[in-house]
Amino acid sequence: MRVITSAEIDRALTFPALIDALSEAFRGGIVTPVRHHHEIERAGSHGTLLLMPAWTGPATEGGFVGVKVVSVFPDNGAKNLPSVLGTYLLMDGATGEPRAALDGTRLTVWRTAAASALAARFLARQDASRMVMIGSGSLAPFLIRAHMSQRPIREVALWNHRPERARDLAARLQAEGLPVTAVTDLEGAVREADLVSCATLSAEPIVKGAWLKAGAHLDLVGAFNLSMREADDEALRKAEIYVDTHAAKSEGGDVALALKSGAIAESHVKGDLFDLCRNSPQRADDAITLFKSVGAALEDLAAAMLVWRHLPQTS
Structure with a gap:
């Protein structure tokens, strides 16, 4: 072996x-x-x-x-x-x-980032050029590269609750030639973003629905259990939601918690990666879309x- x-x-x-x-x-x-x-x-x-x-x-x-x-x-x-x-x-x-x-x-980091980019292939606007990466752990560089492989992203704002970690990672990625800049104004960055990717272990919502502009795509990768949350209920209510598999309706934070509390109905979840890959649904230019992943074997x-x-x- x-x-x-x-x-x-x-x-x-x-x-x-x-x-x-x-x-x-x-x-x-x-x-x-x-x-x-x-x-x-x-x-x-x-x-x-x-x-x-x-x-x-x-x-x-x-x-x-x-x-x-x-x-x-x-x-x-x-x-x-x-x-x-x-x-x-x-x-x-x-x-x-x-x-x-x-x-x-x-x-895991390779396939997780690839799954998010696969969803963005269908859910992010074709002209998406501004990205926000929330979190600077091991997944962040992979998510940035994966999303850049699918959309013409020319600016990446990197935010972390510990600013020094965002600065360190941004410097490393800049040295590779990637257009990554550390930021401290998360709300301002999200309001301008075409694509927002989150990979954190946050217990409280970080992204607020009020910040998402028309046409934005929100990629939620962290919050792997029911005690974690990356986006608030308003973000989920405003978005057309897709998940990687049906497990995301019960296992991870965000979508599972919003369903459990009644903040959204199960019918609000439009489908999963099986549906996206087999049916290639069209999105309106001004639609806000959301993808939640919990990982799939x-x-x-x-x-x-x-x-x-x-x-x-x-x-």
């Missing part, structure tokens, strides 16, 4: 290719059982253990079986560790023989298969 490192994943993947692979996966026949979700009690913030299986359907020649084991420990930032860690096990679809163990943390499998196929195979 081969061990595939984060560096190898980075060499194998590009956002145009991974976004296309996810689009094909959401149109295809990958089987995704309900994931296992376990809370781990700790003295500080509780941890979470996720088990996410998926496999290709019988019509897929060869095929694969995969499972991701993920731990989420929100206090890891104080220990200079990512809050999300994991490993992906890729197996032969015909025999179940283990083929590779991939760095699940790296695979088929995204991990699609990403792992793409990595496997693009790496040199050893004898």
Whole structure:
């Protein structure tokens, strides 16, 4: 069995290719059982253990079986560790023989950003050029690059509740040639933005619906449980809402909480990534759109298969 490192994943993947692979996966026949979700009690913030299986359907020649084991420990930032860690096990679809163990943390940031960009392919205006990135954790650089691969973004405003972290990340991304500037006026930046992406662990809403201009697209990636929130009820009521899978209606913050409180009706959620990829709905230029993701096992499998196929195979 081969061990595939984060560096190898980075060499194998590009956002145009991974976004296309996810689009094909959401149109295809990958089987995704309900994931296992376990809370781990700790003295500080509780941890979470996720088990996410998926496999290709019988019509897929060869095929694969995969499972991701993920731990989420929100206090890891104080220990200079990512809050999300994991490993992906890729197996032969015909025999179940283990083929590779991939760095699940790296695979997750790639596929999460690609899923958001896939949604934006349908939901963001074609001429979207101003982006706001809220959060400066490990996902932020990937979300910026992924969205830039789909829309003509020429300005990225980066905000974090700790301004020094936003400045540090902005400087690193500027050195790569990306048009990223750290900002402290979040409201002003959001009011001008065509696309707003959030990847935080905030317990309270950060983005207010009153700030969103006509035609804006809001991408909500953080708030992975019911104690977290990135956007207020007004933002959800004003928007045409899509989710990655139906799990977002009950598992994550934002959409699940708004449904639970009655702030929005279930009919307010227009569809998921399966609907977007299969039906390609049209959006009005002045519509406010919103995408909420909680992660899907088929995204991990699609990403792992793409990595496997693009790496040199050893004898």
